[in-house]
Amino acid sequence: MIGTFCLVLHSHLPWLAHHGRWPVGEEWLYQSWAHSYLPVIDVVRRLADEGRRDLLTLGVTPVLAAQLDDPYCLRGMHDWLGGWLLRAHGAAPRLPELAAREHGLASAALGQFETRWRHGASPIFRELADAGACELLGGPATHPFLPLLDPRVRTFALETGLTDAGRRIGGRPAGIWAPECGYAPGMEYGYADAGVRRFLVDGPALRGDTALGRTVGDSDVVCFGRDLDVTYRVWSPRKGYPGGRDYRDFHTFDHPSGLKPARVTGHTVPPEHKGPYDPERAAVAVARDAADFVRVVRERLAAIREQLGQPGLTVAAFDTELFGHWWHEGPAWLEAVLRALPDAGVRVSTLRGAVDAGLVGEPVRLPAASWGSGKDWRVWAGEQVADLAAQGAGVQRDLLAVVDSPGCRSLPRDPLRDALAGQAMLALSSDWAFMVSKDSAAGYARSRAELHAARVSELSRLLLDGGRAAAARLVAGWGEDIVFGHLDARGLRTDAFHP
Structure with a gap:
């Protein structure tokens, strides 16, 4: 193997239940659930059924996990999926091809939800983790920006979140996605006290030296940095695969039905002039961009191996909601990448697996950091x-x-x-x-x-x-x-x- 690739997905929404429905509020939860959480988990489950292990590291914040298990939200989600199906029916006289396609997607999502999700997300996450398909990350209760918290409040938020994860999945996570990748010097000691052994920072916090995990200060807590050269190939503030002309356009709606009939076509093309979405063209784009990403990962790991004199690591980390909700074809792209990387000589693993494989370098002192604008606070x-x-x-x-x-x-x-x-x-x-x-x-x-x-x-x-x-x-x-x-x-x- 030329090196190790770790995919980290960060699943998070604020507490939306009982605080508005549309256009702002619970609609965000149900859209992300239908278009990201359902299909992404389906990809992981199907790959796990083939015997594949250590596919990715999946972060689910406690406040999101609470909503994915909440009876009120489960009822609301079922209603939303039924509404999606009805909207597809209603669009049939005007947009028959779009309606048929959306009817199929809505029916499949409704079937998945009714057979696998009606008792909440935690049994699903626990099953995948127990099977070794993924590592689950936890986090502080409501995803607060930890550097701005009083030490007592920070400890309390983290303990509440880790306890919550333990109750839902049967064990406290040893890794977290630090909210917003926020870090202040000394926070590693609080992590160690809470049993956290690994966390994420953005690449610039390590000055781009992300080829290995690094213990922080004199603690045994390991930080992993997002490799922005690899991550930004998929999604950055300015570019990435989802903006490709053949992918479904997120911003263009058929307003009577709320369905999305257009492809991106071009960044400067107004909505009324965008071409119709073509699933076959999109599938070709998925295959092309998956192959390009595998090439990028291989080249990155080859450069790291030459630099270190041994195989190293690259970590690509994204919001889960990118895959499916923002980028309709994202789950298909994920599956293609996870299948292709091992065949290209790349070891796919979790953050825990990277530590177990010894992919940890010398200790590092981290500056105050985040993954936000300016990489500061x-x-x-x-x-x-x-x-x-x-x-x-x-x-x-x-x-x-x-x-x-x-x-x-x-x-x-x-x-x-x-x-x-x-x-x-x-x-x-x-x-x-x-x-x-x-x-x-x-x-x-x-x-x-x-x-x-x-x-x-x-x-x-x-x-x-x-x-x-x-x-x-x-x-x-x-x-x-x-x-x-x-x-x-x-x-x-x-x-x-x-x-």
Whole structure:
């Protein structure tokens, strides 16, 4: 083998259940579920059924896993798939070829969901992990940007998330996708205390030296860097395979049905002039781009082997939602690549497998980093979102003020304090600042951050003033906004915190 290739997929959406439906809200969950999670997992399952192992490393954030197991979301997803089928029926008189194609896709997705997913995603993920087909990554509870958190809140978020994963899949993950690949010097010690042995950073944090995993500082925690030369071949801020002219265009809709009838055609071609989507042309493009990617990986690993004097490693990491949701043909491309790489002399493995194979180099000191714009923290703490960063700091102060208040240490588990911690976790999600910085449904993001922060502020005031009856009425009015039933705010107390 010329070297090792690790594919890492990061599956994440914020908590959307009960917070709007369309165009912003639960629709995001159901679209990603139907067009990415279902087909990507189907690819992994079919390859696993052939006896293939260590196919990829799959990150599923706790807040997404909670929605993929939630009975309300499962009912909503089933309804959404039925709606997709009806939309295909409705388009038949006007667009018969498109309607027939979408009817087939919707029927297949509905069949998969009804036979494999109706009891939630966790049994599926656990089965694939137990079979050795993939390694599962965990993460902190609601995907907060960890460098901006108080150490106690950071530890609590990570512990809550890892505990949640353990309950769902039968064991705590030893690897995480650090939210937004965010890192601050010293965070590796918190990871080690939590049992985390490996995590992701972006390539520039390692100055592009991503040919091996690296232990961080004097810890035994290993970081892996995204190889941007390889990753950006697929998807970058400016280019990548999904923009190919023969792929289905994500942005062009048949508005009466909501279906997508066009191919990309060209980047400057307006929607009304785009050519019709042709699955056969798209299949040719998939084969071409899969072969190109395999060539790129081989060349990269050959250069690494020459540089190191031994086989090395390349890590390509993407959002799972790219494959299928954003890039309709993405799952087919994934399958083609995973089949072709071993035949091209490339060992396909997981991050755990890379460590087991000894693909770990000398220790490294990491700088403050992320995978956002500028590879620093500006997306989550820059001028454009300074108010959200300040709001998040206030949320943490309110939360810790209640936890540290007199008498709290002697109290048993308290559902009101648990509710306070749960709302704080939702307020601190990194998604809100990201969406504002990128001007992607920024109004929704601000409203969600403000909603949860206001709840924390009001509930903390009532608890500090001794108004437990009013606090109980307040929490009861929040309805179904309980993400983690096992969340225990006592984990934030100073006597439970080990720096």
